[in-house]
Amino acid sequence: MKIGYARVSTEDQKLDLQIQSLKKEDCKRIFTDHGVSGGSFDRQGLDEALAFLNPGDTLVVWRLDRLGRSLIHLVQLMEKLGRNNIHFHSITEAIDTSSSGGRLVFHMMAALSEFERSLISERTRAGMAAARLGGRQLGRPPILSDEDLRKAIQATAQRGERLEDVAKHYGLAPRALRRMIQSRLRRLSA
Numbered sequence: 398m399k400i401g402y403a404r405v406s407t408e409d410q411k412l413d414l415q416i417q418s419l420k421k422e423d424c425k426r427i428f429t430d431h432g433v434s435g436g437s438f439d440r441q442g443l444d445e446a447l448a449f450l451n452p453g454d455t456l457v458v459w460r461l462d463r464l465g466r467s468l469i470h471l472v473q474l475m476e477k478l479g480r481n482n483i484h485f486h487s488i489t490e491a492i493d494t495s496s497s498g499g500r501l502v503f504h505m506m507a508a509l510s511e512f513e514r515s516l517i518s519e520r521t522r523a524g525m526a527a528a529r530l531g532g533r534q535l536g537r538p539p540i541l542s543d544e545d546l547r548k549a550i551q552a553t554a555q556r557g558e559r560l561e562d563v564a565k566h567y568g569l570a571p572r573a574l575r576r577m578i579q580s581r582l583r584r585l586s587a
Contacts, residue, residue, distance in 0.1 A: 398425050398426075398451070398453075398454045398455075399422060399423055399424045399425060399454070399455045399457050399486075400424060400425065400426050400427075400428070400446055400449055400450055400454055400455070400456055400457065401416075401419030401420075401422070401424030401426070401427035401428070401446075401457045401458070402419075402427070402428050402429070402442065402443060402446045402456060402457070402458050402463070402464065403415035403416055403419060403427060403428075403429045403430075403442075403458070403459060403463060404429065404430040404431075404433060404440070404442065404443070404463045404464075405430075405431055405432065405433075406432070406433065406434055407432055408431065408432040410431075410432075412429055412431060414459070415458075415459040415463065416429070418459045418488050419457055419458075419459065419488075422457050422486070422488060424457050426446075426449060428442040428443070428445050428446035428449070429442045430442035430443060434466075443464075447477075450478075450481070450483045451483075452481060452482035452483065453482060453483075454483050454484070455483070455484040455485065455486050455495070456478060456483060456484070456485050456486070457485075457486045457487075457488065458485075458486075458487050458488070459487075459488050459489060460487060460488070460489040460490065461487045461489075461490050461492065461503075461506055461507065461510060462510060464487075466510075466511075466514060467511070468507050468508060468510070468511040471507045472504070472507065475494065475500075475503060478494070479494070479500075485503070487503075487506075490502070490506050492506060540569065540573070540577070541567060541569075541577060545567060546577055546578070546581055549563050549567065549574060549577075549578065550578055550581065550582075553578070560574060560575060
């Protein structure tokens, strides 16, 4: 029996394409994880799919990276499936571990996928370091300018205005303004 597994990393992504492909492969049951990272192997849908599989069954995924991102975990999972006489099939990569050639292709594809992710991660870190060296601010721009934050601190600390009133003036929640002031004061005292 073919058992399908589908996963998307974020809540706003859709499972439709994966589920349609798994149905075309005649999967009798499809388990899903929605909004769960592939880096985590603690996934309810995957756990349920693995518990449902019996010897002779095949676990089917749309693409290998839907099963996981870590080569070590993928290889361990394939070994566990193999020990239990359960096959694996990835539709997109045409991997089918019911044959020795399919097992070889799986190991090569998994290694190349991990290598590609490592390269992307290295390039991202290098780009962020270059941006910092170039003086560019990373992340969201501050909600208040340095001048507005200085004025807010003066209003609350020196003139005794209520934090709630000052926060309202800048369109902020009092708690948000309190955190900004505390963060600024920590930076100045460091």
